[in-house]
Amino acid sequence: MAIQTISTAPIPGQRPGTSGLRKKVGVFQQHPYLENFVQSVFDSLGDLSGKTLVLGGDGRYHNRAAVRTILKMAAANGVARVLVGRGGLLSTPAVSCVIRKYEAMGGIILSASHNPGGPDGDFGIKYNIGNGGPAPEAITEAIHQRTLTINSYRISDAPDIDIDHGGRYYVEQMQVEVIDPVEDYAQLMEQLFDFDAIRKLFAGGFRMRFDAMHAVGGPYAKAIIEGRLGAPEGTVINSVPLEDFGGGHPDPNPVNAAELIALMAGDDAPDFGAASDGDADRNMIVGRKFDVTPSDSLAILAANAQVAPGYRGGIAGIARSMPTSRAADRVAEALGIPSYETPTGWKYFGTLLDAGLATLCGEESYGTGSNHVREKDGVWAVLFWLNLLAVKGKPVQQIVEEHWQRFGRNYYSRHDYEGIEVHAAQVLMDDLRVKLAALKGVEMNHYTVDYADDFSYTDPVDGSQATQQGIRIVMTDGSRIVYRLSGTGTEGATLRVYLERYEADPEQHHIPTQQALAALIAIADSVASIAYNTGRSNPSVIT
Ligand code: VG1
Numbered sequence: 014m015a016i017q018t019i020s021t022a023p024i025p026g027q028r029p030g031t032s033g034l035r036k037k038v039g040v041f042q043q044h045p046y047l048e049n050f051v052q053s054v055f056d057s058l059g060d061l062s063g064k065t066l067v068l069g070g071d072g073r074y075h076n077r078a079a080v081r082t083i084l085k086m087a088a089a090n091g092v093a094r095v096l097v098g099r100g101g102l103l104s105t106p107a108v109s110c111v112i113r114k115y116e117a118m119g120g121i122i123l124s125a126s127h128n129p130g131g132p133d134g135d136f137g138i139k140y141n142i143g144n145g146g147p148a149p150e151a152i153t154e155a156i157h158q159r160t161l162t163i164n165s166y167r168i169s170d171a172p173d174i175d176i177d178h179g180g181r182y183y184v185e186q187m188q189v190e191v192i193d194p195v196e197d198y199a200q201l202m203e204q205l206f207d208f209d210a211i212r213k214l215f216a217g218g219f220r221m222r223f224d225a226m227h228a229v230g231g232p233y234a235k236a237i238i239e240g241r242l243g244a245p246e247g248t249v250i251n252s253v254p255l256e257d258f259g260g261g262h263p264d265p266n267p268v269n270a271a272e273l274i275a276l277m278a279g280d281d282a283p284d285f286g287a288a289s290d291g292d293a294d295r296n297m298i299v300g301r302k303f304d305v306t307p308s309d310s311l312a313i314l315a316a317n318a319q320v321a322p323g324y325r326g327g328i329a330g331i332a333r334s335m336p337t338s339r340a341a342d343r344v345a346e347a348l349g350i351p352s353y354e355t356p357t358g359w360k361y362f363g364t365l366l367d368a369g370l371a372t373l374c375g376e377e378s379y380g381t382g383s384n385h386v387r388e389k390d391g392v393w394a395v396l397f398w399l400n401l402l403a404v405k406g407k408p409v410q411q412i413v414e415e416h417w418q419r420f421g422r423n424y425y426s427r428h429d430y431e432g433i434e435v436h437a438a439q440v441l442m443d444d445l446r447v448k449l450a451a452l453k454g455v456e457m458n459h460y461t462v463d464y465a466d467d468f469s470y471t472d473p474v475d476g477s478q479a480t481q482q483g484i485r486i487v488m489t490d491g492s493r494i495v496y497r498l499s500g501t502g503t504e505g506a507t508l509r510v511y512l513e514r515y516e517a518d519p520e521q522h523h524i525p526t527q528q529a530l531a532a533l534i535a536i537a538d539s540v541a542s543i544a545y546n547t548g549r550s551n552p553s554v555i556t
């Protein structure tokens with residue numbers, strides 16, 4: 014066994030996006046694409062001797078090969094110990110949990126999250142820091158800078174270890190502990206939620222379907238919901254992680270989780286439906302014939318947080334990404350706690366959680382979480398809902414409608430234009446920026462523009478700044494249109510248009526969402542000339 018130093022040359026384009034570096038599998042398979050990036054991560058971290066790292070991924074195609082390579086590179090770079098999930102599996106929130114519990118220096122997550130997998134699908138890698146959360150921009154930028162100057166990487170030629178059985182192994186001097194991917198996470202969930210109450214709920218005949226979408230959430234949901242909580246076998250469907258997610262798109266929204274939505278719309282629908290994404294950090298909540306929007310889910314959990322033992326003492330504040338609806342802000346106001354508006358991506362919540370300013374966080378993209386870890390957490394959100402349903406004893410729909418009656422309803426939708434030409438997307442955004450100043454006071458479709466700007470953010474804890482985080486047009490009644498380009502895609506560009514309208518009157522709470530937002534949708538198209546710029550007359554995905 015020997016440690017080898019292999020010369021290499023910089024590869025352009027290794028810049029992490031909203032959540033890590035994501036590319037087509039074929040790109041990661043090109044030697045030394047992965048090696049260059051991993052060495053750049055290690056080089057940016059400084060002295061690794063005596064340090065522990067956590068390693069795991071969502072099990073997608075190339076996960077195993079990447080785990081093998083990274084273990085040999087970690088050993089060659091002097092890492093003392095690596096905790097790796099059995100089979101190379103760890104959900105994103107589980108990595109966060111394990112980093113925190115064992116006080117690791119950080120962790121490497123192998124996932125492209127909601128992006129499809131398989132040989133022609135996507136792969137991804139990201140580094141999480143010692144608080145368990147995604148590396149902040151300063152670190153991802155340092156990693157990217159390093160990828161531009163790298164000239165060698167270090168790797169051991171030791172044989173592969175067996176990652177499919179728990180136990181302690183060695184690669185060179187480095188200890189590798191193959192851990193159960195679920196155990197530490199499940200223990201944390203038991204501390205946060207009233208498992209007895211949820212067990213009683215299931216024992217009383219409550220029926221649920223959890224669609225793990227053939228992704229890494231399956232083992233967690235099975236072990237916790239069917240195992241510890243006693244839900245009948247078959248409650249969790251598509252529960253075995255597959256390298257290609259069964260050919261599906263592991264994004265838990267009504268479009269991609271159509272199987273679950275159809276089931277929940279049927280006459281024999283169970284009481285409760287839920288789904289999680291590729292790396293199990295996203296969640297979708299569904300009632301009988303009733304979908305809950307992620308922004309409402311955040312607001313409802315915040316308003317009812319005290320039902321869960323982990324939040325009985327109250328919550329300090331709520332943080333949401335800028336495009337997420339303002340439903341949670343109304344709850345914060347009623348509770349007399351602060352609300353925070355951050356750029357898109359979980360990395361911006363880390364400082365607020367660390368400083369104790371926010372307890373709950375959420376994004377419109379089916380992401381909800383809290384200070385229990387530093388990632389959004391799909392299974393956590395589902396357990397929170399189960400706890401809520403057990404305490405309230407009411408159907409999902411009733412809980413949501415009562416929430417609207419009390420706080421008003423924020424009609425909300427996101428329109429995605431996927432795979433449009435990169436240049437066309439850039440032109441659209443640049444043109445919008447030029448128009449912003451002139452929009453103030455303009456009247457369109459019975460709305461008047463209060464202000465229009467390009468969202469920039471100064472972190473209240475560390476003062477770091479982020480600019481150009483989404484163009485927003487805010488109307489005098491609080492309705493909003495937001496435009497952003499996705500930072501997680503691997504092909505072309507994706508334009509996201511976020512639409513929100515507030516309605517206080519309960520008599521007006523049952524309009525179909527797209528109809529309720531029709532005037533704003535028309536304004537969004539005309540201001541940005543979406544059809545003209547993208548050549549698309551309709552979005553490819555509406556959530
Ligand atoms: C999307 C979502 C964002 C989320 C990010 C990572 O980013 O909009 O809210 O944090 O994915 O989620 P973008 O840049 O494509 O809009 V995950 O579950 O893919 O790690």
Ligand code: CO
Binds near residue numbers: 126294295
């Ligand atoms: Co995800």
